[in-house]
Amino acid sequence: MTEPAMTEPVMPGAALSIQPAQAEQEWEVLAWLWQCFRHDLALAVGALPYADGRYQAQDLPRAPGEDHVAYLAWRAHPKTGEQAPLGFAVVEGLTGQRRGLAALWVAPVVRREGLGQQIALDVLGRHHGPWSIAFQHDNPAAGRFWRGVADLAFGSGGWGEQKRPVPQRPDVPPDHWLESR
Structure with missing residues (x-):
């Protein structure tokens, strides 16, 4: 796997490196983490794993493309010191x-460290122009998180x-969409 670039010394709990997924192995890591993401969403969207034991991955790109990009956030693993994906x-x-x-x-183990906000602001800052961010109605924590990020990224108001x-889901509450002006 390609070693992510670091701007500070590598030590547990230290520098977070947010880099575009480029190498095939990085996209494999992303595919594994995507399963964790879909598992977390399962309660909010009423999802079950499919026959092969995995959650849907049709929305996950498989490689870099002209219209999309994926970023992996890396930090030293506290037990090995090797770079490990945190998000x-x-x-x-x-x-x-x-x-x-x-x-x-x-x-989940690092969610209270502010890394989600750090990743979100980093990624939003890399791509100029108006933004849309959606979250599920039945996920109030996501609403608080994204409204706070929107205030920081786009300014209050x-x-x-x-x-x-x-x-295709008239049986579920509408999604919430935050849009920058």
């Missing part, structure tokens, strides 16, 4: 008028929120 973000709409954050996930029906 990821997937951005879509790079060739369109509006960017979208298709997914963001952080390992620099974004709006609306509810939109989930396509």
Whole structure:
């Protein structure tokens, strides 16, 4: 696997490196973490694993593309010192008028360290233009998180929120969409 670039010394709990997934092995790591992401969403979206034991991955790109990019967040593993993935973000709409954050996930054990916010702000800052960020109605923690990120990234009053029906799912509450102005 390609060693992620670090800007500070590597030690447990230290520097976080957020890099685009480029090598095939990095996309394999992303695919594994995607399963954790979908597992976390399972209660909010009523999902079960498929016959092969995995959650759906049709929305996960398989390689870098013109219209999307994925980022992996790395930090030294506290037991081995080797770089370990702590989270990821997937951005879509790079060739369109509006960017979208298709997914963001952080390992549960480090969620209270502010890494999710750090990853989100880093990724939002890398791609200029208007943004859309969606989250499920039944996930109030996500709502608090994303509204706080939107205030920091776009400024208070620099974004709006609306509810939109989930396509092909009239049985579930609408999703919330935050959009920068």
